[in-house]
Amino acid sequence: MILFENVGFRYDRGAEVLQNVNLEIPAGSFQFITGPSGAGKSSLLRLLYLDEKPTAGRISLFGRDVTTLTRDEIAWFRRRIGVVFQDFRLLDHLTAAENVALPLTVAGVREMAYRDNVTEMLQWVGLGDKMDVRPPELSGGEKQRVAIARAVVASPDIILADEPTGSVDPDMAERIMALFVEMNRLGKTILLASHDVPMIERYKLPITILKDGTIDDGMGHSGRGAAA
């Protein structure tokens, strides 16, 4: 489903942040992406949620070369990808419930059709009593949970999360991970970027390690990702 072939990426005329990345993520898989700060994890996710285009190589998503997508197709693809951003990217003028409902609203789904779903989602992440609260009044952990609820509410095919448990307590981290596992059981592809080595080790899932913009296969050179 997700295929990176010799992908390179740089911001404007800066240095390459990703070089010769080859990665194959089958549909329905659950993987971690890890590596030190500045290794290119966030850039790789940005390529995946189509916020940027590769400057070299080819990325195939849902069987399509992403560089050939029209603007409308990009929007449609994004609706099939739920993203949890490290900085949450919640809209401060909307309530928590309106933020969670955003992917459904932009997809043209009627409020009546998703009202219960949004309520249930917020209750699940422990924010059932804060549906009408706006993000500036929420703590960091609460914002993160709203962002997670927003990423999964539309039941996307792929869920990308950048440090999704970074701002929550261990109990909530376990609940969030349990949600991702459940989504994966339903056939969703999950890709989590994380520094949390104990958690990564605990789940025993395939890991892609990024180092200096390339995939580290443990042998000192770049190779095909998704090593277990």
Place this chain on the structure above:
Amino acid sequence: MSALGRKGSLIPFTAASGFMMVLLIAAMAFLACFSLAGALGTTRIAGTWTEGLAGAATVRIPAGEEDRARRISLVLDVLRDTDGVADARPLSEKDVADLLTPWFGGTPELGELPAPSIVAVTLDAENEPDPSVVQARLDGASAGAVYDDHGRWRNRAAQAARAIGNLSYWALGLTVLAIMAGVFVVVAIAMSAHKSTIEALRLAGAEDRFIAGLYQKRFFWLGALGGLIGSGIALGAFVGLDTLASVRSALPMLEAPYYWPFVWVGIVVVCGLIAVLAARLAVLTTLRGRA
């Protein structure tokens, strides 16, 4: 739960920018109404002038040694024998004296003046004679008689009225463009202020037309409100002008007040649609420029 699906709330518009937009569109709508009234008025005046002068001509017979009555008789014979002339009638001395009164004051004694004799000609409106042919025939009958079908004045008046009418339409077009430019700039500035919101919408899968729709909805109502205020003031001004000096004959809307509401609603809707079009252009241009 709050109103989740309300599109209007997705972009945090501010009341201040909305107020300025309404003010701008109201001013432009006011000017547009005057341009439109100018265009309609001059077109109507041109029509009145040309219709008033059409179907009539005069023959001027200069005073001379020859017997005045005989010369008039010869001219009448020629005219009555000309195809396209419905009637020809010499003005009486009193009529000519009345015509000259404004220049001489009192009632002038024509016997003391070298005043020309005038023959008023009524033409067949659907078969007006060729002026050069009539003039040639008059030349043969009475030397110095001059045929004038007012064509020169009619054409000049019509040309002048048409030119003013065209200028008014240009002014109207420029006003519409100014509204569009104003909305375009305000939307572009607003989008810059809403950059993070728009980014979040795009990453959530919003298509360009969805984002454009949010701005279109907002600017339709701002445009319509501006149009309502501006055109309302303009209509009030027309009524005020009419009480000061009758402009009723030039402005058809004043003669038929029953269709004022339709004109008013039309202007309001058009202002809203112009704002929608400009907002859409601004959003799509800005989004594609950012991509």
